[in-house]
Amino acid sequence: MFQVPRGTRDFIPGEMQKRRYLEQSMAATFTSFGYGEIRTPTFENLELFAAKSGESIINELYAFTDKGGRKLALRPELTAPVIRCYVERLQMEPKPLKLFYFGNCYRYDRPQKGRYREFQQAGCEIIGADTSEATAELLALAFTLLKNTGLKNIQLQIGNLTLISAILKKLHLLEDDQKRLLPFIDKAQFDDAKSILRDCNVKENDAERFISILQTSDTNEIRRFIADDTQAVKELDAMQTILSLLSNAFHISEYEIKLSIVRGLDYYKGLVFEIDAPILGAEKQLCGGGSYELVSIFGGSQVPTSGFAIGFDRTILALEEEGFTFPPLKLDVFIIPVNQDMVTTAIQIAQNLRSHGLSVDFEQLRRGIGRSLKYADAKHVERVIIVGPKELEKNTVTIRNMKTGNQETVGIAEIYAKLTTPDM
RNA sequence: GCCCGAAUAGUGUAGCCUGGUAACAUAUGGGACUGUGGAUCCUCUGUGCCGGGUUCAAAUCCCGGUUCGGGCCCCA
Known part of the structure; x- marks a missing residue:
């Protein structure tokens, strides 16, 4: 008997009903925030993803050579294709340009619950606007999008890579030591982080203060730490404006500051954020995003970009775990x-x-x-x-x-x- | 890529320890019932993940693989 390939799934009518519901709900929210839908090919030139994420990423891709000898890959995510399309066709569009998408993505990972080799992402990019109000709206959109699907329990966590590097600079670490440190910070393994700091001859006192600043939600404490770094202070001011718009204008106050969010890759800059559904356990991250710099890497003229991606399959799992009642498939x-x-x-x-x-x-x-x-x-x-x-x-x-x-x-x-x- | 667990009709399960004819419920198909029978009753079909080993005999014990699930690694 034949079965679906490892890590892939059939969606039978009862399941498609749920997926359609979710897609429609999300598309409606994107549209209400002024976004337009975009769709790009399922595969791209392999080089696109290597340029974005480094050669090492090829191991985790479904990559192949076609009959014409072209090196191609099934897309592992949608930010790179969308930005490629922007550089190729949309650079002269009026700004800001707001794009949203749904699409299948492919990664060669070990499958488990909420993690498949073929999975669906929903997401968006905003190109050409990096004001506090634009960023605040992006955060609000991500949060609202998930809330509007019917999800009850989600956590929005906001970090900032500019601030974290300013803070790291104070420790006078070598670049290699920083790289060694960051993964532990991202995973909130602060004891391990501390022992690395000890190895690097960072004073116990400074290390303690550093770890505590990573865990604080108090912007004043962060401000005191970086007070003599004018660029970092400016970033912190902007972040405070964003947070205040988020609470006072978008009326979203269910967030926390979490400077330990580092996210994977180098092209993220400034603000980054994640949304979790704690009910899902190990694979609980529903959404990740922030500001990044990709356009210039792809050969376009520099323009601020930010966006986020949502794990569509995990969102369905989270709704199911919460006992959400999807609209039933019915005949009139x-x-x-x-x-x-x-x-x-x-x-x-x-x-x-x-x-x-x-x-x-x-x-x-x-x-x-x-x-x-x-x-x-x-x-x-x-x-x-x-x-x-x-x-x-x-x-x-x-x-x-x-x-x-x-x-x-x-x-x-x-x-x-x-x-x-x-x-x- | 690593560690652990699981796999029996379409679905949900029992049997496995202690080897001896594979079972129950439900669903699907057919029928009884000639317009309310959304019931009740009858009935057909349908099951050991794959491969190897041990044995007179394997769903059961052993080995390998596959897939799923839990946890790592990774998570663009």
Whole structure:
């Protein structure tokens, strides 16, 4: 027997229903914030991803050579393709340019819950605006997007790479030592971080203060630490403006400052953020983003960019874990012809109701009424129309409400009107 | 890539320890019931992840692989 390749999934109608719901919810939120949708190819030139993330990333890609000898890769994320498209076609668009996307991505990882080799991301990029209000809106959008899907428990954490490097500078570390230190900081393993600092001959006192600043949410404490670094002070001022807009204008106050967010790659600058769903355990990060510099790496003229990506599959998992009720897949009407002579009329009624925008099906296996009703019940149909000779003589049919069990005889011309009344 | 656990009809499970005809529920198909039977009853089909080993005999014990799940690594 054949099965899906490792780390991939089929989505059957009940699952697609959930995914469509989520996609529509997210698209509506993006649109309401003035974003336009963009779609790029499923594969790109391998070089694009290597340029963005370094050669070492190739190990984790689905990469291949096509018949023309081109080196290609299935996209592992969507920021690089979107920025490539911007540089290629959209540089002269009025700014700011706001783009959102959905797309399948591919990574050669070990699959586990919430982690697949083929997975879907949703996300956006804003190009050409780096004011506090633009950044605050980006944070608000990420948070609102997830809240609007129906998620209850999420955590927004905000860090800043400019500040963290200013703080690191105070420790006078060598570049290599910094690189060794950062992963531990990102994972909040502060004891390990401390022992590295000790190895690097950082004074115990400074190390303690450094670790405590990473964990604080108090901007004043951070300010005292970096007071003599004018660039860092400026960044902190901007960050405070962003946070105050977030609370006072966007009315989002459920965030925390977490300077230990480092994120993977070098091209992030300034503000970075993550949103977690703690209910998911090990693979709990739903969203990651921030400001970055990619346009110039791809050969475009420099312009500020920021954005975020959301793990679509994890968002569904988190909603399921929270017991969220997705809108069910349902038929509006099921039509049962009592005998073969009624089939033509049944189909005519079905076609008429379909033209009014209802989803309609009819009995096609010539089963008796009992079986047909059972089928309608299993399909969660709201209303059933029974077309039988007795009623048809008077040009009527029986409409049965499956929830209440109410039945009514209705003229054929009045079916649609009757179905749209609240009691039927 | 590493460590651990799991895999039995479409779905959910029992049996495995202690080897001896593979079972139950539910769902699907067919039928009884000739217009409400969304019921009830009858019934067909359908199951040991794959490969090897031990054994007279393997779902059961052993080895390898695959897939899924938990935890690492990584997480653009």
